[in-house]
Amino acid sequence: MDLSTTYLGLKLRTPIVPSASPLSETLDGAKRLEDAGASAIVLSSVFEEQLAHEQLEMEHHLTHGTESYAEATSYFPDTQLGDLGPETCLDHIRKVKSAVDVPVIASLNGTTPGGWTSFATWMEQAGADAVELNLYNIPTDPDQPAEEIEKGYEEILCAVKGAVNIPVALKLGPFFTNMGHVAKRFDKAGADGLVLFNRFYQPDIDLEELEVVSNVLLSTPQAMRLPLRWIAILSGRVEADLAATSGIGHSCDVIKMLLAGAKVTQVCSVLLKAGIDHLRQLELGLVEWLEENEYESVEQMRGSMSQRNVADPAAFERAQYMKALRTFSVMV
Amino acid sequence: MTTIDANEAVGDVAYRINEVISIYPITPASPMGEWSDAWMAMDKPNIWNTVPDVVEMQSEAGAAGAVHGALQTGSLTTTFTASQGLLLMIPNLFKIAGELTPTVIHVAARTVATHALSIFGDHSDVMAARTTGFGMLASSSVQEAHDFTLISHAASLESSIPFIHFFDGFRTSHEIQKIERLDDDVLHAMITDDLVRRHRHRALSPDRPVIRGTAQNPDVFFQARETVNPYYDACADKTEAAMDRFAELTGRRYHPFDYHGAPDADRVIVLMGSGADATHETVDYMNGHGEKVGVIKVRLYRPFDVKRFIDSIPPSVKSIAVLDRTKEPGSAGEPLYVDCVTALHETGKQLRTVGGRYGLSSKEFTPAMVKGIFDNLALESPKNHFTVGIHDDVTHTSIDYDPSFSTEPDTVIRALFYGLGSDGTVGANKNTIKIIGGETENNAQGYFVYDSKKAGAVTVSHLRFGPDPIRSSYLVNRASFVACHQQVFLETYDMLANLDDGGTFLLNTSWSAEEVWNHLPGRVQRALIEKKAKFYIIDGYKVAHESGMGRRINTVMQVCFFAISGVLPRDEAIEKIKGAIQKTYGAKGDEIVKMNFRAVDNTLAHLHEVEIPAEATGNGNLLGVLPDSAPEFVKNVTAPIIAGKGDDLPVSAMPCDGTFPSGTTKWEKRNIALEIPVWDPEVCIQCAKCAIVCPHGVIRIKSCDPSFLEGAPATFKSIDIKDKGFAGQKYLLQVAPEDCTGCGVCVDICPAKNKKETRLKAINMAPQPPIREAEKENWEFFLTLPEVDRLALKSNTIRQQQMQQPLFEFSGACAGCGETPYLKLMSQLFGDRALIANATGCSSIYGGNLPTTPWTVNHEGRGPAWSNSLFEDNAEFGLGFRLSVDKQTEMARELVAEMAVRIGENLAKEILEAEQKDEADIHEQRQRVAALKEKLKEIDSPDAARLLDLADMLCRKSVWIVGGDGWAYDIGFGGLDHVLASGRNVNILVLDTEVYSNTGGQTSKSTPLAAVAKFSAGGKRTAKKDLGAIAMTYGNVYVASVAMGARDEHTLKAFIEAERYDGPSIIIAYSQCIAHGIDMARGMQNQKAAVQSGQWLLYRYNPERAAAGENPLQLDSRAPKLPLSEYLRMENRFKMLQKSRPADAERLWKEIQAGVNERWKKYEYLSRKEG
Structure with missing residues (x-):
């Protein structure tokens, strides 16, 4: 069975790709992902803000209380600290790249215009086959219009595209007034891929301590409905490759996303829960389904149920809305 | 050229020409060891391309022992020290010199503690070592310290005489100067392979065995001792030869005695150390203004070369002043003076010679003083045995000088x-x-x-x-x-x-x-x-x-x-x-x-x-530091010191035996907090956690009858008390606004949340300036309210216990200090009858460094009596308190028994049979003793007089031995162990910060595995010593491991049990520290995480339980539920290793987790065993 697909111009053996997660934080983890069948590896995200914060924190602790008292003008040894910048992450890219045969996609969350471009360039130089821009932030300023936010994202994309020669994917959250519009906008601006959707850690309230907590919740199967819809809607309408992520835990989910038009499906939560070897189950399930349904290849089925290609395109739009509305009316 | 201080300059050379370096922290020499350890961690090689082995020892005595051993087995070895540290090395120095073993000990010369400790510089330490047989080379600047490091090692190897190379603590050790750095070629040229080979060949080796270090008898010891004379006779020549060789290599020329000044000088000052440079500068200035003066800089003090000294004096000289930066009370003169006088006498040179003392404890030594000394020398009868730089209005030793005299050139x-x-x-x-x-x-x-x-x-x-x-x-x-x-x-x-x-x-x-x-x-x-x-x-x-x-x-x-x-x-x-x-x-x-x-x-x-206007419009002079209500001593002595005018105080102002009044921090209103806590009574649940954790004793709680609040300031806060035992009373919580450091620990610990805005708690930080005046008034009113009756308080519940008055307040400790809450708690519980022996360290500094002390007294005038002896002897010092108290108590009891009839038999019986097991008992005993004293005053007999002197000893005293982990785990461990074994009723409180905090965070044996600390720049490779487990092996020692931030009630219980236990007790108290690299406002959270992760255990081992047939060990913390890595990530000391040595960090973090699991299992097993 031909499971191959192309994503960001990269020829992949299968459409199943582990998304950015702690699983690829170590070289061993990356190798195990490849061994389990990953067709590419998206490395864990490099957060520019976190690196900056770590530097500031280290500097604070190394200087706090110093030069205040004659007996203790400092409190830590004058030792050579290794890398406090991106070098550790870049070195990881180099090591993973040389240890695995599948394409390596670096993931980046920047905070400054210069940060986005310089980090992306360093990632390219470190050997990344593509870079995924992880637009992981929650606009909370009520005075900031949507246009400004979208424009900002576009500028980041253009700056990075101008700085590197490798493909660039954008990992987006779903919270745009018109997802289709922004997708087209980024597509036009040169995005090689759109990864739908980024899932943000959501805050919770600890009733015991009356504090806001931010613990990680792994995605649930229901989460896949949102990217499924938008991949179906966008498939064929944008040139950028579409990658599906969120809630993909079973081979059925992979198949649905491919039918909707995804070039690849990115998986994370299920691997954290069931282990890396679950990748094999996903692939096996995909093959079984394709064989059972007499498909020749992934490519053959890909997008066959996109909005353009289904009998009832409205099913991806208003039909469900109306149903919900009806339910709501009844309740009222 | 490089711009560095002398500690680095010395360490730089010493590190490059040695193979073994044994170190121990002591101010101001610690940085030499710190640099060496850091260079070793960076794998920096010495000139023979090998990385020296830098090893921290448990004390300077240990360091000297290791030096001795390494030398005996043929390694080039050095160490660094100062002050008390050098004194601890003295026994070994005699041995090393007696065995003609070349080495150099580099000393940042520092005052030896006498009536007080001082971290600052003078020559009292090196002078105490002058009889050891070590050569002594003095440098007077950063460049010289750098150069003399090399010269002293070369001279030592050449002469077989070990050397002390010294330079002035702080003035030189910490002064940054631009110097010319010696390169490796020069080092090689000075420390030749031949010299090294000779050292190696003297080494002990089983391949060519000898014995060294025999015991000798009256028949031959004396003769053997005289065998070394030729080496000492040749030492000055060899040192000068090394200086000459150095000059050829570098162009910088030195001599055992360097004369500088007019060739035809009539007056000369002789001295050594940094003061020689100030004198040099003054000599140039004075000679430029028509005078004829000079200075002899003593470089090689031991062996004292009489001929070279005499030869260095220009023939024209008529009078000389020999200056010593030390004091030898009762002597005929200070050491350098005596040496010079002897030299002059023996050579028959007739010069008017006077001696003087200057610069003790880094007292300034200025050109004005130098000029004053030259002026003294010009007198017909110059003052001898003078002092300069102080005003001695007691024995009138000081000479006058014009402070406005200056030699500072305009080019600078x-x-x-x-x-x-x-x-x-x-x-x-x-x-x-x-x-x-x-x-x-x-x-x-x-x-x-x-x-x-x-x-x-x-x-x-x-x-x-x-x-x-x-x-x-x-x-x-x-x-x-x-x-x-x-x-x-x-x-x-x-x-x-x-x-x-x-x-x-x-x-x-x-x-x-x-x-x-x-x-x-x-x-x-x-x-x-x-x-x-x-x-x-x-x-x-x-x-x-x-x-x-x-x-x-x-x-x-x-x-x-x-x-x-x-x-x-x-x-x-x-x-x-x-x-x-x-x-x-x-x-x-x-x-x-x-x-x-x-x-x-x-x-x-x-x-x-x-632009500066032509006229001044403002008012005001310098703020007065103290209010008029302050005691006379505080006004006359403490206040000038606080104001930075301590130099102006005359000798008569100072206590002659180092005794100072308690309770003086309250007069030093420092106002250093930008924000202070503000209490919200409506939200408060009256748990008193804010008060117990307050490191600075600024949060106070009282209760009182509402009638007391009539006339309270408008913003004074109170609320109905929740505690049913105090029903009808008002609950008061007041912050001392001018004494708070703004650390925020109180806010962090507060468990109560405002129901309308959860960001607010029952105590919240607010800017200090706008509320300072109002809160000051509130604080003063609060102080006028009576203290809560101690007998009415249940001291085993924090909410009531915290109403006890702290007798430790407003210390100068770091904001958020983890140690001080324990001391404050101890002072509240037992302070009115406590004797405290305090090991040198942070607690002795914030507890006893002038100008003020936080140890204070209650309204009866009772409070902790506190003293610091040394770093290494504190357990023994405290045991001495106990022995003394017990003896005097015994004598008092004997007298009471003997005088029972005259005192009144009932009273005598009650006094002798009082158990004094709790507050009420002790209170009653105090009343009895008061009655006894009244009776004794009426009895005219020697026994009555003796008993009157001893009567207070009939009330139970609480002896506390306090110190940090550097003392308890390392330098003082031998004594601590002995005191634990003594069975005597002492209470040992170990304020465990897991590093030598006071000297800047050096590793102790308490430092955990994987932590980065000074002397463990590459991460500590061994596990923390389990001091509690060691103490428990005695079986009759009460042992507790506590962490207030994890469980405050447990801490309280442990303190009460430990004090009540009639035998030795030890409390090991987790104390967060600035040297952990943490957010100090949240230090109690670190304590909690340490316990939740199992890194720190809470337990109590009470021998009384064993006596009752129960398991003496109670493990009071729960099984670890927090991954240790989460705790480690909270502290920079652990995180640093991830950045400096990631692979090591990964391995050590696994190792430390395994160690935690293992230790938990062990303690759980022991605590589950049947009693």
Whole structure:
């Protein structure tokens, strides 16, 4: 069975790709992902803000209380600290790249215009086959219009595209007034891929301590409905490759996303829960389904149920809305 | 050329020419060991391309022992020390010298503790070692210290005589100077392979066995002792030969005695150390003004070469003054003086010779004093055995001098910077010196003065730059540039007194150029006008904040200095600052560099010159420091010290035996907190956690009848008390606004949340200035309210126990200190009958460093009696308290029994049978003793008089032995072990910060595995010693391991049980520390995480339970539920290793987790066993 697909111009053996997660934080983890069948590896995200914060924190602790008292003008040894910048992450890219045969996609969350471009360039130089821009932030300023936010994202994309020669994917959250519009906008601006959707850690309230907590919740199967819809809607309408992520835990989910038009499906939560070897189950399930349904290849089925290609395109739009509305009316 | 301090300069050479370095921390020598350890961690090789083995020992005695052993087995070995540390080495020094073993001990000479400890510099330590047989070489500047390190090692190897190479603590050890660094070729040329080979061949080896270190008898010991004479006779020649060889290699020439001055001088001063440079400078000045004077700098003090000394004196000299930086009470004269007099006498040279003392404990030694000494020498009958630099109005030893005399040349730019420790002023100035020293032809000098507090410390930086060598080994007292980095200093320091006419004054202020003048005190305005000063201002905090630097204004103020001082052209200076930033911070990350660059770029736009009006309009003089209600001693002695005028106090003002009154911190209103806690009674659940954790004793709780609150200030807060035992009373919680450090620990621990706004708790931080006056009034009112009756309080519940008055308050400890809450708790529970033996360390500094002490008294005048003996002997010192108290109690009881009839048999019986097991019992006993004393006054007999003297001993005393882990785990462990084994009723409190906190965070045996600390720059490779487990092996020792932040009730219980236990008890108390690299406001959370992860166990081992057939060990913490890595990530000491040695960190983090699991299992097993 031909499971191959192309994503960001990269020829992949299968459409199943582990998304950015702690699983690829170590070289061993990356190798195990490849061994389990990953067709590419998206490395864990490099957060520019976190690196900056770590530097500031280290500097604070190394200087706090110093030069205040004659007996203790400092409190830590004058030792050579290794890398406090991106070098550790870049070195990881180099090591993973040389240890695995599948394409390596670096993931980046920047905070400054210069940060986005310089980090992306360093990632390219470190050997990344593509870079995924992880637009992981929650606009909370009520005075900031949507246009400004979208424009900002576009500028980041253009700056990075101008700085590197490798493909660039954008990992987006779903919270745009018109997802289709922004997708087209980024597509036009040169995005090689759109990864739908980024899932943000959501805050919770600890009733015991009356504090806001931010613990990680792994995605649930229901989460896949949102990217499924938008991949179906966008498939064929944008040139950028579409990658599906969120809630993909079973081979059925992979198949649905491919039918909707995804070039690849990115998986994370299920691997954290069931282990890396679950990748094999996903692939096996995909093959079984394709064989059972007499498909020749992934490519053959890909997008066959996109909005353009289904009998009832409205099913991806208003039909469900109306149903919900009806339910709501009844309740009222 | 390089710009460094002497500790680094010495360490740099010593490290490169030794193979084994055994170290132990002691101020001011610690940095030499720290550098060595850091270089070893970086795998930096010595000149033979091997990395020296740098090993920390448990004490200086241990370090000396290891040195001795390493030398005996043929390694080139050295160590570094000072003061008490050198004294601890003395037994080994005799051995090393007696065996003619070449080595050098580098000493940052420091005062030996007598009536008081002092960390500062003089020669009392090296002089105490002068009989050991070690050669002694004195250097007087940073360059000389660097050079003499090499010369002393070479001379030692050549002569077989071991050397002490010393230089003045702080004045030289911490002074930054531009020096010429010796390269490896010079080191090789001086420490030749032949010399090394000879050392190796003397080594003990089973391949050519000998024995060394025999015991000898009266028949031969004496003769054998005289065999070394030829070596000592040849030592000066060999040292001079080494100096000559050094001169050929470097061009810098030294002699055992260096004369400098007029060839036909009539008066000469003889001295050694940094004072020689100030004298050199004065000699040049005086000779330039028509006088004929000179100075003999003693380099080689031991062996004292009589001929060379005599030869160094110009024939024209008529009188000499020999100066000693030490005091030898009861002697015929101080040591150098006696040596010189002997030399003159033996050679028949007739010179008028006087001796004098100067500079004890880093007392300033200035050209004015030097001039005073020369003037004394010019008298017909010069004063002998004089002192200079103080006013001795008791025995009138001091000579007069004109303080205004100055030799400072105009070619030198001199600058003074007043800052706070926390604002980065000193760091910025160190950077400035390095820029000027490294990037220009100028010579540069920096010296830094700190006050005695750890929180809110004031720093004064003294900088000099100039084309010629700088020999001014004294503080800057005439500056062309004065910077005030803290606006509040305008009210408290007379900074402009030192500004030259036409000089520049820079003020960091929030006032604008237009408004600043009207805010200046009249005193400052007048000085600016009279001195025709240039006046600049900057809002440094605003620029720093906007640049992302928080409250560190270092870079901002550094840019200002360069911009307006004219030391360098402005653009060039900016470029060099940026270069220095890149160099300094490059390795710390781009973000730090960018942040500092932003500060540089933002500064100039905010720097403004202020035009000085013709007339002063302001009022006000320096703020008075103390209120009139203060005691006389406090007003007359303490107040001047607080005001920085301690140098002006005469001898008569000082207690002659080191005894000072308690309870003086309350007079020193420091107002260092930007924010202070404010109580919200409506939200408060009255748990008192804020009070128990307050490190500074500023949160107080009382209850009282509502009637007491009539006349309370308008903003005074109270609420109905929740505790049913006090029904009808009001609950009061008051903050001491001017004593708070603003650490925020109270807010962090508060469990109560405001129901309307959960961000608010029952206690919240608010800016201090707007509420200072009101809260001050509230505090004063609060103090007038009666203390809660101790007998009415259940001391085993925190909410009531915290109403006990703390007898430890407002210490100068770091904001958020983890140690002080335990001391305060102890003072509340037992302070009115406590005797405290305090090991040297943080607790002895914030507990007993002048000007004030936090140990205080209650309304009856009772309180802790406190003393510090040494670092190493504290357990024994405290046991001495116990032995003494017990003996006197026994004698008193014997007398009571003997005098029962006359006293009254009932009273005698009650006194003798009182158990005194709790507060009520002790209270009753005090009443009985009071009655006894009244009776005794009426009895006229020797026994009655004796009993009257001893009667107070009939009330139970609580002996506390307090110290840190450096003492308990390392240097004092032998004594501590012995005291535990003694079975006597002492209470040992180990304030366990897991490092030597007071000296800057060096490793102790308490330091956990994987932690980065000084002396473990590569991460500690061994596990923390389990002191509690060791103590438990005795079986009759009460042992508790506590962490207040994890379970405060447990801590309280342990303190009560330990004190009640009639035998030795030890409490090991987790104490967070600034050296952990944590957010100190959240230190109690770190304690909690340490316990939740199993890194720190809570337990109590009570021998009384064993006696009752129960398991004595109660494990009071639950099974670890937090992954240890989460705790480790909370602390920079652990995280650092991930950055410096990631692979090691990964391995050690696994190892430490395994160790935690194993230890938990062991303790759980032991605690489950049947009793």
